[in-house]
Amino acid sequence: MDFGLREEERLFKESVSEFLRKEVGEKWKAIDEQGFIPTELIHKMGEHGFFAIPIPEEHGGQGGSFLLAALAAEEIGYHDPSMSLAVFTLLNNAWPFVLYLYGSPEAKDRILDTVAKGRGFFGIASTEPRGGSDVAGIETRAEKSGGGWIVNGEKIYISGVREAMEQLDVGGWLLLARTGKPEARHRGITAFCLIGNYNGEKAKGLEYSILDTIGRHGISTGVLTLRNVKIANNMVVGSENKGFYIAMEGFNLARILVAAANVGAARWALERAVEWARGRTLFEKPIASFQGVSFPLAEVAAELESVKLLVYKAAWMADKIYTRKEPGLKPKDLSFYSASAKLKAVELSLRASEHLMKILGAASYVKETDVFRNFLGVLSYAVGAEGTQNIMRYIIAREVIGKEYTG
Ligand SMILES: Cc1cc2nc3c(=O)[nH]c(=O)nc-3n(C[C@H](O)[C@H](O)[C@H](O)COP(=O)(O)OP(=O)(O)OC[C@H]3O[C@@H](n4cnc5c(N)ncnc54)[C@H](O)[C@@H]3O)c2cc1C
Structure with a gap:
């Protein structure tokens, strides 16, 4: 049994810490006060390998591990204790990884490389106004139409809305929508790769607003309203109802x-x-x-x-x-x-x-x-x-x- 980090893990942790000391320093307070992470900083974090860490390089990621991602998150939590940089980083490691595991080649192609470079955002859109804990009870509905899907519903308290829709080149979420009967509960939900913004092209029927939160102001928390949003079949993540x-x-x-x-x-x-x-x-x-x-x-x-x-x-x-x-x-x-x-x-x-x-x-x-x-x-x-x-x-x-x- 060995409780120590390996040499490459220790060096990575130190390099993350060094980057944050230099590029963030005391600026975390201004990030929280002003309510946004400078785009330039997100780009630099991408160049330094903060995002898509556990995703293999051939899929656009850093070819690292979850331990490396955790070490990065730990250092980020230390250097920005208001947590905004940490939230941005952890979302852009965990949720793109899910896309890497279960997404279609087209979905991966659109998201993974951009996220890894600090030019994109990919989070999770699960919570709805009637309550977040009961994920199996979600009401946002996706109906089959032609070769794709039409989605209607509302997601609330969603992280990264402004970053995805306005700040970065590409932004989206793993969206959960009901595709089976309500009684099917968790067996009637499908995951979609919802791309809200693709190089300035916004998903039609997707409206958004930003909530006035009490803390971690550096990353936005918002509402997504979906009115007849079309999602192509190849943006289903994994299989239907899974x-x-x-x-x-x-x-x-x-x-x-x-x-x-x-x-x-x-x-x-x-x-x-x-x-x-x-x-x-x-x-x-x-x-x-x-x-x-x-x-x-x-x-x-x-x-x-x-x-x-x-x-x-x-x-x-x-x-x-x-x-x-x-x-x-x-x-x-x-x-x-x-x-x-x-x-x-x-x-x-x-x-x-x-x-x-x-x-x-x-x-x-x-x-x-x-x-x-x-x-x-x-x-x-x-x-x-x-x-x-x-x-x-x-x-x-x-x-x-x-x-x-x-x-
Ligand atoms: C800053 C912020 C950012 C967020 N970002 C995202 C995001 O990016 N994407 C996303 O989808 N969601 C996001 N959320 C929402 C988050 O997932 C929900 O807050 C969470 O799932 C709880 O849902 P709720 O707030 O509606 O509380 P509710 O589900 O209404 O729960 C209310 C209370 O009841 C308790 N409770 C509920 N069920 C049980 C049970 N079975 N046993 C015991 N106690 C129970 C809960 O613990 C809680 O104390 C974010 C929330 C915050 C605060």
């Missing part, structure tokens, strides 16, 4: 990267808290000498180490299943690790952020210290993004106790 399973594979992969980004953000919060606790003197002593201050930080440090190992293990499992394709493993074998990693990393990251704010006292409550940006960014994952914490608990319970008991 979209639910495909989306669950994508969520498993994305959640590992969410967890990795939160490990990075928790490390950032811990370092800031330690720095402040050492430097602030009260009652003629540094506040770090009070156990009421140091013990919560000790807890965060201990949990950070354990959660990091869990996240790396989940990424390692993903590589065993998807990039090394070891025999005897199924995509479903990832669910426990992926849900556990997301559950624990987000809880830790939120707690680390809360401790940081409390240790700063009133200083944390003014915009100038910027720590609220970290708290609100991490909160997006506690309230819903990539699945709520209760849904993670449900998945873990199902894996541990059995589906027949947990429903």
Whole structure:
């Protein structure tokens, strides 16, 4: 057993960190304040190999692994603790990978290479106004028409709407739509490659708007309204009525990267808290000498180490299943690790952020210290993004106790 990274993994992590120190530095605060990631920075991140990391090179990707993608996400979470750069990066690793696995040659051709180069965006459009957790209950409908499909419905809280539709050359989502009867639940859903914008050509019938979110402002969150949007047959991802399973594979992969980004953000919060606790003197002593201050930080440090190992293990499992394709493993074998990693990393990251704010006292409550940006960014994952914490608990319970008991 070896807990260390391989030389090439360590070097990659360092190169990501070096890039972010140079290209982002303190600019993460301005990115959050202004509400967008500069296009130039996205291009540079693409050139540096931040996107489509686990996709083989012959399909337009970087030919790396999920562990490398997790290491990148971790460093990004550390260097931009408001999480916007991390969200952009993790989506553009997990969801293009799903397209690589199940998309048609035409769909891959249009998306993968562009995303890898930092000129495109590919995310997930699953959530609807009636609720996101019950994916099997979605109502957006796709009907067969001629040689393709006509789609009607509404998707809400969708990440990357402005980036996909306005900022980058190409943008789209893995769209889930009902193709079977509502009673068929998860067995009646198909996944489509919805290309909203292809070099300025917008999908007809697709309208969008941007929501006014409370945090992680650097990446947009919006609404997609589909009115008779035509999708060609070759944009079906996987087979008809199998979209639910495909989306669950994508969520498993994305959640590992969410967890990795939160490990990075928790490390950032811990370092800031330690720095402040050492430097602030009260009652003629540094506040770090009070156990009421140091013990919560000790807890965060201990949990950070354990959660990091869990996240790396989940990424390692993903590589065993998807990039090394070891025999005897199924995509479903990832669910426990992926849900556990997301559950624990987000809880830790939120707690680390809360401790940081409390240790700063009133200083944390003014915009100038910027720590609220970290708290609100991490909160997006506690309230819903990539699945709520209760849904993670449900998945873990199902894996541990059995589906027949947990429903
Ligand atoms: C910033 C942000 C970005 C997002 N980006 C995307 C995106 O790009 N694409 C996308 O498709 N979606 C996106 N989402 C939506 C996200 O997937 C949903 O928030 C999530 O699935 C939960 O759905 P909901 O918010 O409608 O909550 P609901 O599903 O209405 O849940 C409400 C509450 O009920 C609890 N609950 C529900 N079911 C159960 C159960 N069976 N057992 C116990 N508790 C339960 C939940 O845990 C939650 O606390 C984003 C969300 C946010 C906040």
